[in-house]
Amino acid sequence: MNVKKYQKQYYMPPVPCMDWAEKDSIDKAPVWCSVDLRDGNQALVIPMSLEQKVEFFKLLVEVGFKEIEVGFPAASETEYEFLRTLIEHDLIPDDVTVQVLTQAREHIIRKTFKALKGCKNAIVHVYNSTSYAQRQQVFKKSKEDILKIAVEGAKLLKELTEEAGEKYRFEYSPESFTGTEPEYALEVCNAVLDVWQPTADRKAIINLPSTVELSMPHVYASQVEYMSKNLKYRDNVVLSLHPHNDRGCGVSDAEMGILAGADRIEGTLFGNGERTGNVDIITVGMNMYMQGVDPELDFSDMPKLCHAFESFTGMSINPRSPYCGSLVFAAFSGSHQDAIAKGMHWIEEKAPDTWTVPYLPIDPTDIGRNYDADVIRINSQSGKGGVGYILETKYGLNLPAKMREAMSYTAKSVSDHLHKELRPDEIFELFKDTFENVTTPYNINGVHFKQLDEGRIEAQVTSNYEGGEYATAYAEGNGRLNAVSNALKQQYNLQYDLVSYTEHALEQSSSAQAIAYVGIKKPDGILSWGAGVDPDIIRASIDALVTAINNR
Ligand SMILES: CC(=O)SCCNC(=O)CCNC(=O)[C@H](O)C(C)(C)COP(=O)(O)OP(=O)(O)OC[C@H]1O[C@@H](n2cnc3c(N)ncnc32)[C@H](O)[C@@H]1OP(=O)(O)O
Ligand SMILES: CC(C)C(=O)C(=O)O
Numbered sequence: 053m054n055v056k057k058y059q060k061q062y063y064m065p066p067v068p069c070m071d072w073a074e075k076d077s078i079d080k081a082p083v084w085c086s087v088d089l090r091d092g093n094q095a096l097v098i099p100m101s102l103e104q105k106v107e108f109f110k111l112l113v114e115v116g117f118k119e120i121e122v123g124f125p126a127a128s129e130t131e132y133e134f135l136r137t138l139i140e141h142d143l144i145p146d147d148v149t150v151q152v153l154t155q156a157r158e159h160i161i162r163k164t165f166k167a168l169k170g171c172k173n174a175i176v177h178v179y180n181s182t183s184y185a186q187r188q189q190v191f192k193k194s195k196e197d198i199l200k201i202a203v204e205g206a207k208l209l210k211e212l213t214e215e216a217g218e219k220y221r222f223e224y225s226p227e228s229f230t231g232t233e234p235e236y237a238l239e240v241c242n243a244v245l246d247v248w249q250p251t252a253d254r255k256a257i258i259n260l261p262s263t264v265e266l267s268m269p270h271v272y273a274s275q276v277e278y279m280s281k282n283l284k285y286r287d288n289v290v291l292s293l294h295p296h297n298d299r300g301c302g303v304s305d306a307e308m309g310i311l312a313g314a315d316r317i318e319g320t321l322f323g324n325g326e327r328t329g330n331v332d333i334i335t336v337g338m339n340m341y342m343q344g345v346d347p348e349l350d351f352s353d354m355p356k357l358c359h360a361f362e363s364f365t366g367m368s369i370n371p372r373s374p375y376c377g378s379l380v381f382a383a384f385s386g387s388h389q390d391a392i393a394k395g396m397h398w399i400e401e402k403a404p405d406t407w408t409v410p411y412l413p414i415d416p417t418d419i420g421r422n423y424d425a426d427v428i429r430i431n432s433q434s435g436k437g438g439v440g441y442i443l444e445t446k447y448g449l450n451l452p453a454k455m456r457e458a459m460s461y462t463a464k465s466v467s468d469h470l471h472k473e474l475r476p477d478e479i480f481e482l483f484k485d486t487f488e489n490v491t492t493p494y495n496i497n498g499v500h501f502k503q504l505d506e507g508r509i510e511a512q513v514t515s516n517y518e519g520g521e522y523a524t525a526y527a528e529g530n531g532r533l534n535a536v537s538n539a540l541k542q543q544y545n546l547q548y549d550l551v552s553y554t555e556h557a558l559e560q561s562s563s564a565q566a567i568a569y570v571g572i573k574k575p576d577g578i579l580s581w582g583a584g585v586d587p588d589i590i591r592a593s594i595d596a597l598v599t600a601i602n603n604r
């Protein structure tokens with residue numbers, strides 16, 4: 053790798069512009085403009101069909117976008133026909149403004165206006181590149197000539213809008229802004245604004261694209277602040293940003309840019325767009341949401357959005373994509389699962405006003421995800437908290453803490469050996485196979501009790517070992533389970549202490565069943581566990597005991 057080949061291609065503002073750095077949060081949603089149907093579309097291997105664009109447009113309206121860049125009508129027949137379809141089939145709600153993009157070239161602008169005929173609310177977005185590199189290599193023009201392209205374009209927009217008798221709003225982008233000297237970008241934007249003479253009821257949009265993201269986000273924020281402080285007609289200008297993601301900081305560009313004075317963000321769902329994509333509006337919006345600020349966009353059915361996006365664009369969403377990837381709420385690791393399970397219990401018990409569950413920045417159910425499938429997932433990295441949480445929340449089993457630990461080691465070991473994740477139903481089956489009603493080698497065939505004096509009980513226990521002859525033993529105890537335990541110890545010369553007994557009703561079971569959990573400590577100090585399930589709690593506890601004995 054030849055690092056000498058590269059150098060900085062951005063320009064800091066002529067004066068320090070870092071007021072934005074004093075702020076720590078965004079307190080109000082910006083105006084959002086979706087550019088999915090234009091910038092997103094122009095980045096696809098196969099651009100969307102007219103039908104797909106119509107469906108995507110409806111989805112964007114449903115999400116709540118009030119400004120939607122629907123395309124570059126002069127680019128292709130599909131783009132042109134798409135806009136005509138929206139207009140002619142009256143598909144644009146009254147509170148939604150469509151935006152169209154055009155180069156600052158006369159025939160392209162004229163074709164764009166032709167496509168707009170009959171449209172009530174539109175933003176006409178004109179751009180030309182202003183960066184040093186593009187002036188030098190692409191346009192081969194002086195600063196004055198590049199400014200002239202912008203001004204001529206701006207004039208034609210005004211003229212054609214007046215001619216059409218419409219009140220379209222205008223947007224200008226100094227394309228490649230991030231590679232442009234800020235003073236020069238300012239000069240061009242102000243010259244365009246002089247043409248448009250924006251007013252309070254017909255504001256102009258100045259859009260500062262990080263066409264290619266060339267710097268750290270604080271540099272971009274400083275450039276934005278410089279523009280915000282020095283643009284003419286500032287009160288009548290909507291300052292818009294259009295971040296791309298070349299260095300992976302598109303979201304930070306948008307957020308810091310808002311702190312620096314931007315009023316509006318152009319971006320796409322899931323960050324689709326050229327090269328590494330446009331800024332992901334879902335992430336910027338959800339980042340606000342997770343700090344208690346209403347993003348004014350509805351992401352409550354994220355699975356539906358993901359599915360629709362993937363089918364329209366042919367793109368796939370990265371499993372780690374913030375808020376929407378399949379794995380972004382998943383905790384496989386033991387300590388995280390433990391903390392999440394405890395945090396969820398805390399929420400249930402204390403019902404606090406705000407969400408505080410560790411490791412889950414938001415409640416997954418807010419965006420249509422669910423705890424069972426998305427959060428606690430079991431593999432060889434998992435621990436007792438996670439396994440216990442799944443058995444409790446999904447199957448109503450409230451295992452004693454130490455038994456959860458034993459169950460979790462069983463699950464880890466199976467996952468490790470099979471080298472796979474275990475689904476909740478597989479964990480439940482594993483629990484049943486390992487810890488529930490295990491009847492070999494010891495098996496009890498029948499038990500009878502007799503009440504003795506002073507609360508003591510006598511048990512008559514008929515049992516066998518490894519399928520052999522049945523034998524009957526009698527023993528006393530201070531309770532039924534204790535008496536059975538003593539009979540078995542006596543019959544087979546077993547040595548252990550009964551150290552744990554708990555039981556509860558099985559709420560999720562169709563018939564009225566109870567489950568008992570028994571833990572015994574063997575002479576080597578090892579704990580062994582069993583569970584028994586039966587409508588009769590005594591029977592359940594005896595089965596639990598026998599299982600614990602069998603689980604050597
Ligand atoms: C960063 C962005 O996303 S910008 C948007 C990019 N999106 C697109 O370009 C998609 C749609 N574009 C297209 O379909 C085509 O480019 C069209 C139909 C608009 C124009 O097609 P063509 O005229 O055949 O080609 P092309 O765009 O390459 O034209 C390049 C010429 O336009 C000039 N030009 C490019 N952009 C602009 C602009 N914004 N304003 C003025 N002139 C421009 C170039 O300097 C070049 O000039 P030259 O012919 O004197 O060398
Ligand atoms: C047309 C402009 C706004 C653009 O898409 C970009 O610069 O990235």
Ligand SMILES: [Mg+2]
Binds near residue numbers: 091261294296326330
């Ligand atoms: Mg772009």
